[in-house]
Amino acid sequence: MANTATVTETSGHTEYSFFQGVERNFDKAAKFTRFEKGILEQIKACNSILQIKFPVRIGDGVEVIEAYRVQHSHHKLPCKGGIRFSMDVNQDEVMALAALMTYKCAIVNVPFGGGKGGIKIDPKKYTPFELEKITRRYTSELAKKNFIGPGIDVPAPDYGTGAREMSWIVDTYASLNPGELNAQACVTGKPIAQGGVRGRTEATGLGVYYGIRELCNVPEDMKNLGLTTGLSGKKVVVQGLGNVGYHAAKYFQESGALLVGLAEYEGAITNPDGLDLEKVVAHRKETGSIMNFPGAENIPVSAHALELECDILIPAALEAVIHGGNAANIKAKIIGEAANGPLTPDADVILNKKGVIVVPDMYLNAGGVTVSYFEWLKNLSHVRYGRLEKRFSENMYGEIVHAMESMTGKRVTEMERKILLHGPDEVDLVYSGLEDTMITSYHEIREALKSHSGVEDMRTAAFICSINKVGVAYEELGIFP
Template identity: 40%
Template sequence: MLSLEALRGPLAVAQHQLEEAAARLGIPPHVVDLLREPERAIAVRFPVRMDDGSTRIFTGYRVQHSTARGPGKGGLRFHPDVTQDEVSALAMWMTWKCALLDLPFGGAKGGVICNPKELSEGELERLSRRFAEEIAGLVGPGRDIPAPDVYTDERVMGWMMDTFSRMGGRPLPESVTGKPLALGGSHGRSTATARGLVETVKEATGRLGLPLKGARAVIQGFGNAGAHAARFLEELGCRVVAVSDSQAAVGREDGLPVEVLVAHKERTGSVAGFPGAEEVRPPESIVELPCEILIPAALEGSITEENAPRIQARLVAEAANGPTLPAADRILHERGVTVIPDILANAGGVTVSYFEWVQGLQRYAWKEETVAERLAEHMREAFAHAWEVARREGTDLRTAATMVAVSRVYDALRWRGV
């Protein structure tokens, strides 16, 4: 077995987390061996006609980790660094996320190796539709339901839904989630990840005796989830003292005005150069700034054994998937820093995706207030369950949350006779 310090790749990290939870639960080795790898995974290579008349070949993946509890569910990312190992790890985390929130889904994930910032809208549409055609035999409303992820959005989901519907010969709004409202999307979907995350922050700070009013928050990653989390935290009385994106990090001790900062990023494309703020250098050191609440909302592996000893937050809420490496997890736990793990903290997105899927099946739209109320209820229940297991077992929240999830998947496998 690899040492904690050697666990850096996302799949190795996900497998370690599974093995640690399974050992505590006493799950048979053959079941652990089954869950270490995905049920099925496909890699596709496909051509896309570019605007200049040339043709480029792209590679994409769709991985289903487990469908023991229901059809696969998971996002689709367009990113130049996508790998099958990364997608497999993300699919496994989706399995645990859905099980922890007690949603009737398994875990899946997909990705295409590309840089969407270098593609025109027409090229992006042709890529999205062709990838949808390539994976159509593996996905569908009762098999695997894609959703937006890194560098994909409601436009991409709309194109994919249209492609699946045309191939199926009938409207299939339930074939994807994260769609525009005009195509059967759900109210509250765009803010769901951040809203769910802040709900877990409220639950954690209440149990830790940490007042939210005046608490300093640092957000690494100022995309959709990070920006909305900043808004919600500011509404609760927190001071958002620093944020970062892929280009820069900026901070201000008395708090950044979130709406003005969002407008600045929309206008310029980055938080860099925001008036009245100081630049944080290097940008990755933002996680080490003094604060009560740290929200890593970028990509995997940003909290390591090197910077974990310098993290000053009392609470870390993982908006990103896999931002904390296992060696860093141990250090933070030993230092008394509470970490709300990704499979719990950022599960608001898949929870509202579930709501959207149900609305698509029913052809009945819920009001935004209904979505928000049901999301908050799911998040509170999942947090309370994980917190109770952590206290009972004397472990950290990540291990406890994974134990809850793995035990539910194991139960499903047993009842299926596997």
């Protein structure tokens, strides 16, 4: 990953922190809201910052591990945000990501405050047993400082972590809080057997797909870009084939879009006639690289794939990959920020002047936290989604089909019967809730963009929506005498 502590803007020749970049976007939007300076400063500030160092025995020695947890906003509780394992973890990055979580939750109407955590390690250098020791010790440190709990702060997976690490966290928390009925709700992204929810793995990538699909279904917006409505036939470039990038690419391809470029850290490949995602993934698994894929052209420098001819560009890997130095070379008409902070503020200025629609990360990659919210609710209710209504729905559908057959004298085929009688499983309900969330939130942002004179980009409109919701919450709390 890129070092996000400081990023140099080529066009402006200035250095700024990732967190200051988030604040810059906040300030740009804040002037379009009604809140006084003091409330805006409270919304913007990180409420609680925990920096910890703890020893863990690794091999024959002891390592001192550096870690963080930031609670950006307490306007809603619990706080919510992932935990990443990376050598690039630092306080500035964690603060910025926690702030983005506050605004992200507000946009998609998820009642959480923003949080984020990180451990400064390279997970590839440790055995699973060593990673387990580090994760469990980190969890115990969070518990000591009251930085974890179902109603306090609920972590989730992020870069370098997954369901395995979440299972260690929930087990450690439960052992430290014996008898706590809602212990499973202390973390999301867990394995299904430990209270996880079906659909969480693909949630962020699916949310990216839903968000871009909704944009492409708006005739007015597509006309302004000189594009037809719908995703079918549109040329897409995806940078990053991790969990988010892979699933976003998968759903784009299934919808009829052409994957004309795929990029990973080892390089990129392109084919204007389209790439078969699953074959590329199989090739990478076999050879260790996406390079030299049959029928594709190699691009040795991965970042150059961002400048390919395409309709839609999906940066789904690193922060600050599009900046003042390369923004002018971007040819995409739509950029969907699947990663956190892939565009710097200077890049925003250049791309907005070019008429590019940038769909901001704080909305577009909110699928993960949306489904995490569903998992948290499931853990608090102690019942699987669909358990109460699935059979009832199937029986009702059966009665309707039977009535139709009796009235018409015709019978539906077995395949049609199977489709018509299908009651909602947990994953069906999760997908439905996510789709509705992404569609509703997109139109909230679009309405803010249209209704505020002087607002020219979706990021500013998204910040306006978030600030308004968080500001109202603070007002209702009555903490400003």
